[in-house]
Amino acid sequence: xxxxxxxxxxxxxxxxxxxxxxxxxxxxxxxxxxxxxxxxxxxxxxxxxxxxxxxxxxxxxxxxxxxxxxxxxxxxxxxxxxxxxxxxxxxxxxxxxxxxxxxxxxxxxxxxxxxxxxxxxxxxxxxxxxxxxxxxxxxxxxxxxxxxxxxxxxxxxxxxxxxxxxxxxxxxxxxxxxxxxxxxxxxxxxxxxxxxxxxxxxxxxxx
Amino acid sequence: xxxxxxxxxxxxxxxxxxxxxxxxxxxxxxxxxxxxxxxxxxxxxxxxxxxxxxxxxxxxxxxxxxxxxxxxxxxxxxxxxxxxxxxxxxxxxxxxxxxxxxxxxxxxxxxxxxxxxxxxxxxxxxxxxxxxxxxxxxxxxxxxxxxxxxxxxxxxxxxxxxxxxxxxxxxxxxxxxxxxxxxxxxxxxxxxxxxxxxxxxxxxxxx
DNA sequence: GTTTGTGAAACGATTCACAGCT
DNA sequence: AGCTGTGAATCGTTTCACAAAC
Numbered sequence: 001x002x003x004x005x006x007x008x009x010x011x012x013x014x015x016x017x018x019x020x021x022x023x024x025x026x027x028x029x030x031x032x033x034x035x036x037x038x039x040x041x042x043x044x045x046x047x048x049x050x051x052x053x054x055x056x057x058x059x060x061x062x063x064x065x066x067x068x069x070x071x072x073x074x075x076x077x078x079x080x081x082x083x084x085x086x087x088x089x090x091x092x093x094x095x096x097x098x099x100x101x102x103x104x105x106x107x108x109x110x111x112x113x114x115x116x117x118x119x120x121x122x123x124x125x126x127x128x129x130x131x132x133x134x135x136x137x138x139x140x141x142x143x144x145x146x147x148x149x150x151x152x153x154x155x156x157x158x159x160x161x162x163x164x165x166x167x168x169x170x171x172x173x174x175x176x177x178x179x180x181x182x183x184x185x186x187x188x189x190x191x192x193x194x195x196x197x198x199x200x201x202x203x204x205x206x207x
Numbered sequence: 208x209x210x211x212x213x214x215x216x217x218x219x220x221x222x223x224x225x226x227x228x229x230x231x232x233x234x235x236x237x238x239x240x241x242x243x244x245x246x247x248x249x250x251x252x253x254x255x256x257x258x259x260x261x262x263x264x265x266x267x268x269x270x271x272x273x274x275x276x277x278x279x280x281x282x283x284x285x286x287x288x289x290x291x292x293x294x295x296x297x298x299x300x301x302x303x304x305x306x307x308x309x310x311x312x313x314x315x316x317x318x319x320x321x322x323x324x325x326x327x328x329x330x331x332x333x334x335x336x337x338x339x340x341x342x343x344x345x346x347x348x349x350x351x352x353x354x355x356x357x358x359x360x361x362x363x364x365x366x367x368x369x370x371x372x373x374x375x376x377x378x379x380x381x382x383x384x385x386x387x388x389x390x391x392x393x394x395x396x397x398x399x400x401x402x403x404x405x406x407x408x409x410x411x412x413x414x
Numbered sequence: 415g416t417t418t419g420t421g422a423a424a425c426g427a428t429t430c431a432c433a434g435c436t
Numbered sequence: 437a438g439c440t441g442t443g444a445a446t447c448g449t450t451t452c453a454c455a456a457a458c
Contacts, residue, residue, distance in 0.1 A: 059418040059457040077411025095298035170406040186409040199377040202393040204284025267436040
């Protein structure tokens with residue numbers, strides 16, 4: 001498969017979200033322009049994004065909403081469920097696990113790890129918190145597809161190394177630092193302080 | 208000021224983070240190459256990013272760490288504190304407010320709003336939760352610089368409209384939808400489902 | 415007449431490469 | 437000799453524009 005830009009993949013996710021809305025409203029067919037309008041982009045962008053993966057529309061008509069939903073789910077790999085492991089059961093970690101939306105979209109938290117003995121043994125969102133020292137034992141038995149890393153920054157890299165060693169290929173990282181991983185492992189870092197600083201920049205330098 | 212790419216601003220934030228680390232270790236001087244290595248980019252990128260704002264280095268020597276820290280704080284607008292209002296005191300909202308790191312970096316949560324009467328009146332991170340109906344009254348009296356929006360998606364747009372009307376120019380949005388705002392308002396959306404889906408895409412389409 | 419799919423053009427960001435300073 | 441600052445070259449993404457399909 002040809003290399004697809006990250007920005008394209010993100011837009012495809014957005015399109016899927018909007019299409020699901022339209023589907024819920026019983027809309028059968030949609031044009032690239034209408035889909036673009038809902039997502040703040042252009043019709044050409046929508047068509048180009050889709051064209052990397054095939055031809056899904058009918059000229060003169062637009063796209064069948066259910067067909068395009070199906071196609072996007074296929075493209076994005078959302079026709080299956082993913083087993084997600086959470087490392088770090090602090091405030092943000094527990095908020096994530098208890099969020100209904102992720103499960104609904106096929107991301108199932110199946111294991112939770114923490115270093116704090118007070119947290120180990122507790123249940124969060126129906127999953128028992130394990131000691132992070134059990135990471136290898138537990139994920140070795142029941143592997144996860146995706147790891148969500150919410151440890152303090154000083155532990156993040158060493159946990160990431162262990163996850164990589166366990167064969168995990170996808171990490172969602174909330175620790176405010178750049179993780180070093182092999183090329184075949186994908187890391188998405190969510191750095192909230194960075195987002196706030198970008199907002200500060202815009203306040204300090206209004207256009 | 209010339210238009211600066213978002214990616215550049217984000218890298219400047221990262222550089223600042225690394226420089227603060229170096230400063231803490233008593234390192235006086237750093238080359239673009241060393242700074243780049245720490246942040247997964249290239250020396251040319253570092254120099255180009257900085258060049259948009261001036262010349263901060265000494266040829267043959269590199270950059271003075273404290274001077275560059277100071278310059279970046281100035282550029283990013285981090286020499287002052289920002290008043291942040293939180294709308295939505297659910298799991299994620301309260302996790303954010305109680306996070307020490309934001310205050311340390313100059314982002315002070317000064318007001319919290321929620322719709323749930325059970326939450327109104329409670330304290331979170333030393334701030335009393337107010338009824339979201341008091342948004343105008345409260346922020347009218349004590350304005351905020353930045354709003355962090357963590358409401359359910361169906362309320363997000365109407366709250367955003369009210370924030371815009373109150374004169375807020377910066378919104379950090381956690382609701383999983385595209386907010387419509389005037390051009391002079393900056394919105395950064397953190398969409399965690401989107402990040403997970405991008406990871407799913409990479410699992411489904413390994414390179 | 416409408417809307418797609420797609421090469422080509424325009425734009426923007428990154429990388430190169432080197433003159434110029436220390 | 438070492439490293440910056442920057443114009444030029446390269447690379448990647450977005451927009452344009454139009455032939456082809458319905």
